[in-house]
Amino acid sequence: MAEINRINRRWYSGMDTSEDWWSVWLGLAFFFLGLLSVTGIDFVGWIAYPHTWVDISKSIAPLGKSYKGLGAVGSICVTYVMFTIATCIGAYFMRWNLKKFFWGWTFIFILTYILWVIGNHAFFAANVTNRVKYGLSVSCSLGGGGAYILALFVGLIIGNFFKNFAEFLSEAAKPEWFIKTAIVFLGVKVGYMAMKAASFVFDLALTGACATIVAYLIFWPGTYAIARKIFKLPRKMSAVLASAISICGVSAAVATGGAVRAKPLIPVMVSALVVVYAVIELVVLPPLFTSTLMHEPIVAGSAMGMAVKTDGADAAAGAVLDELMRNRKMNMDGTKWEEGWITTSAVMTKIWIDMFIGLWAFVLAIVWVYRVDRRPGEVVPISEVWHRFPKFVLGYFATWVVYLIILFVLPDLVENAKVGAVPVEKGMRKLFFMLTFTSIGIITNFKKLIEAKFGKMLGVYCIALFLYIVPVALIVAYIFHHGMGVPVAH
Amino acid sequence: MIELIISHNGKSWTAKNDLLFAEAPTLEKLDSELERQLKHKGCLEKGEEVDLFMSFDNSIIPQWIRQYSQHYFNRIIRLRN
Numbered sequence: 001m002a003e004i005n006r007i008n009r010r011w012y013s014g015m016d017t018s019e020d021w022w023s024v025w026l027g028l029a030f031f032f033l034g035l036l037s038v039t040g041i042d043f044v045g046w047i048a049y050p051h052t053w054v055d056i057s058k059s060i061a062p063l064g065k066s067y068k069g070l071g072a073v074g075s076i077c078v079t080y081v082m083f084t085i086a087t088c089i090g091a092y093f094m095r096w097n098l099k100k101f102f103w104g105w106t107f108i109f110i111l112t113y114i115l116w117v118i119g120n121h122a123f124f125a126a127n128v129t130n131r132v133k134y135g136l137s138v139s140c141s142l143g144g145g146g147a148y149i150l151a152l153f154v155g156l157i158i159g160n161f162f163k164n165f166a167e168f169l170s171e172a173a174k175p176e177w178f179i180k181t182a183i184v185f186l187g188v189k190v191g192y193m194a195m196k197a198a199s200f201v202f203d204l205a206l207t208g209a210c211a212t213i214v215a216y217l218i219f220w221p222g223t224y225a226i227a228r229k230i231f232k233l234p235r236k237m238s239a240v241l242a243s244a245i246s247i248c249g250v251s252a253a254v255a256t257g258g259a260v261r262a263k264p265l266i267p268v269m270v271s272a273l274v275v276v277y278a279v280i281e282l283v284v285l286p287p288l289f290t291s292t293l294m295h296e297p298i299v300a301g302s303a304m305g306m307a308v309k310t311d312g313a314d315a316a317a318g319a320v321l322d323e324l325m326r327n328r329k330m331n332m333d334g335t336k337w338e339e340g341w342i343t344t345s346a347v348m349t350k351i352w353i354d355m356f357i358g359l360w361a362f363v364l365a366i367v368w369v370y371r372v373d374r375r376p377g378e379v380v381p382i383s384e385v386w387h388r389f390p391k392f393v394l395g396y397f398a399t400w401v402v403y404l405i406i407l408f409v410l411p412d413l414v415e416n417a418k419v420g421a422v423p424v425e426k427g428m429r430k431l432f433f434m435l436t437f438t439s440i441g442i443i444t445n446f447k448k449l450i451e452a453k454f455g456k457m458l459g460v461y462c463i464a465l466f467l468y469i470v471p472v473a474l475i476v477a478y479i480f481h482h483g484m485g486v487p488v489a490h
Numbered sequence: 491m492i493e494l495i496i497s498h499n500g501k502s503w504t505a506k507n508d509l510l511f512a513e514a515p516t517l518e519k520l521d522s523e524l525e526r527q528l529k530h531k532g533c534l535e536k537g538e539e540v541d542l543f544m545s546f547d548n549s550i551i552p553q554w555i556r557q558y559s560q561h562y563f564n565r566i567i568r569l570r571n
Contacts, residue, residue: 007495007545008561019557176557250558254551258563261517264498264550271555310558365563375518379566381543387561443554 008387019177022090024395027184029086030428031399034188037420038406038413042066044420046082047427048075048113050120050147054134059117063423079431080109090177097171104172108442112434115154119147128331141331144430145286145323148316148437152282155441166442173439175312182432183315184395186347189340189425191403192418197487198407204341204348204484208302211480212352215306216360218472219246223464230463231456235372236262239364240270241457245464247360248353249274249309255357255388259365261373272448273461278313279444285470286320290328297325298484299477301342305349306473307465312436318346319433326486337486340425345481351393358388492533494524496544496565505544509533525569534571542567 008014015021033043045064053059062068062075070078084105091101119125122134124146131139140146155173159166166173194201223246227238236257243256250271257267285304293300301318308314322342329335365380406417494505503520504513510527514520524542528534546562 006547006549008548008564009493009545014560018560020560170554174557250555254555254559254562258546258561261563261565264562265500268552268555271558373517375521375567377521377568377570379541379568381564381566384561384564387564388559 011383011386013387016093017095018391019090019094019174020180020391022094023177023180023184023392026086026090026181027187027392027395028398030424031184031188031395031402034420034424035402035417037418038416040416042419042423044423044428046070046075046078047423047431048072048079049423049427049430050113050117052120052122052125052130052134053117054122054136056117059120060113063427064419076113080106083109083431087172091172100168100171102172104169108169108172108435108438111154112151112431112438115151115438116147116431116434119150120144121146124150127327129334129336141327143323143327145320145327147434148320148323151434151437152279152316152441155438156279156444157441159442159444160446163445166445169442173442175436175439175443176310178432178435178439179312179315180390180392182429182436183311183347183351183392184399185424185429185432186315186344187396187399188403188421189429190344190348190396191400191407192421192425193338193340193344194400194404194407198404200341200484200487201344204298204345207480207484208305208345208348209352211302211306211476212349212356214480215473215476216247216353216356218476219306219469220360222246222468222472223460226464226468227460231460233456233460236260237266237270237457239368240266241460241464243357243360243364244270244274244309245461246469247309248311248350248357249278249313251354251388251390252309252357252361255361256364259361259384260368269454270457273454273457274309276444276446276448277461277465278308278310279440281308281465282313282317282320282440286317286324289321290324294325294328294332296478296482297329297337297342297486298345298481299474300325301345302349302477302481303470303473305346306353306477307470308346308350311350311354312440314350315343315347316433316437316440318343321346336489338489341486349477351390351396354390355393357390358385361388491541491543492528493543493545495547496520497547497550505542521567521569524567528569529571534569536571539568539570542569 036043042064045067047063049063050060060072062070124140124142126134126139127141220242224238224242227233227241239260240253240257244253253267253270289300304317308317326337329337362385369378406413494507496505502513502515512523514523534540544565
């Protein structure tokens with residue numbers, strides 16, 4: 001494996017070699033293809049999209065009307081070819097083992113589509129209001145959540161019981177790359193949703209930012225105090241743990257480790273803990289919030305964004321929550337909430353958190369260098385903020401803004417723009433969500449928790465997360481989001 | 491400004507470029523060692539000031555973590571004689 005992007009010296013370092021930037025390039029490439037629909041030609045409608053089914057021949061079809069002739073097999077083949085070319089170009093520039101990536105990607109892609117189709121069988125997906133249509137008297141009412149849970153479950157089986165195979169697949173099992181690309185696609189969704197409910201989207205963005213700032217100011221000192229006062233951990237380890245548990249998981253652990261000049265081993269150990277705990281949260285929190293917070297769905301989504309660490313697990317948990325809550329609502333009173341708002345509330349909060357980590361790490365570096373360690377002559381370069389800025393956020397906002405411009409400046413193009421937006425924000429976004437679920441499972445090995453000697457860190461993480469972070473996240477989310485309902489689908 | 495690549499080998503911090511190589515268990519000692527070498531090589535004369543820009547070698551971050559974060563830290567040390 002060639003070593004790449006060894007140093008971040010210039011502002012453009014990593015543009016062609018990092019996953020973060022490649023999620024922007026991948027996301028924007030398909031976004032622009034979708035945007036070309038304003039010319040009247042649909043360039044993205046070939047995406048294969050599974051529907052709720054009982055007859056397998058009707059389980060999958062291309063999303064665009066102009067591509068109906070492709071049929072199920074044709075659309076899957078075109079989808080595979082398009083995304084294999086795109087991801088292999090990315091893998092080539094990131095200097096991954098291209099052969100290993102290609103075969104790993106092919107397996108994960110095929111497995112993901114199989115699980116996506118199975119998870120959309122009416123027995124799993126249908127709810128009270130539509131199960132009769134499929135000739136069923138009983139169904140699980142999971143909506144699209146059934147496919148997500150199935151993908152995670154199968155991924156975890158591979159990751160924990162077929163370790164050599166999981167190791168082979170790890171070259172292509174990249175949940176963070178997939179989810180960051182999906183979040184760029186989500187920008188299209190948010191822009192598309194703004195076409196229908198602009199003020200709600202702005203409220204969500206504003207309250208999400210406020211909630212994030214408040215959560216930061218409460219989470220970090222509290223978690224740091226738990227690590228220092230109760231578990232008597234050293235300062236640097238406490239700081240790294242506090243950031244990982246209270247901010248944004250692995251990226252916060254690495255950023256803080258660098259800011260306080262900790263030995264790299266510390267954030268690496270904490271990161272291993274974060275990844276496993278994030279999957280536990282992903283499994284536990286969506287059903288818990290669904291059973292307790294049905295009256296406040298946006299609060300539940302926002303709290304998820306603040307509580308679940310790593311972008312992949314958070315967006316995945318938000319997507320499962322979205323499916324579970326919408327289907328429960330249908331079962332309760334027949335109301336059909338619009339898809340995507342709960343996911344968006346979870347992701348939007350997380351994106352604000354991701355953006356702040358660079359600034360927070362910069363502040364920590366200043367405090368550590370000038371106040372704690374007091375090393376003479378050391379200066380903290382301001383460029384550190386940029387190097388730690390999550391670049392995929394640029395793609396997310398760019399796609400969002402373009403659709404807002406169409407909405408407000410070029411309203412005549414809205415109808416044509418929607419034709420290209422739907423396959424991207426619905427088909428491609430959900431495909432990359434599904435790839436994320438499968439990949440998270442494949443790279444998560446619970447045995448690491450037993451094998452690694454985490455000691456007190458395990459206790460700090462468990463207590464801080466479940467007795468402090470999750471409850472406070474719910475309170476903060478309630479303060480800023482209570483009363484915000486999900487728009488009803490017509 | 492003199493540019494170096496800083497890294498950690500599990501026990502010590504290291505800083506190197508074509509001209510310098512220093513290794514020490516703490517960053518303070520690493521900076522002192524670099525200062526000593528610069529003076530010895532005549533790169534830091536009396537009354538002079540020099541900035542050292544140290545870019546972290548991010549390749550030592552395990553590959554599975556790099557998808558989450560690809561930057562550890564860069565630092566600047568201002569040395570005066």
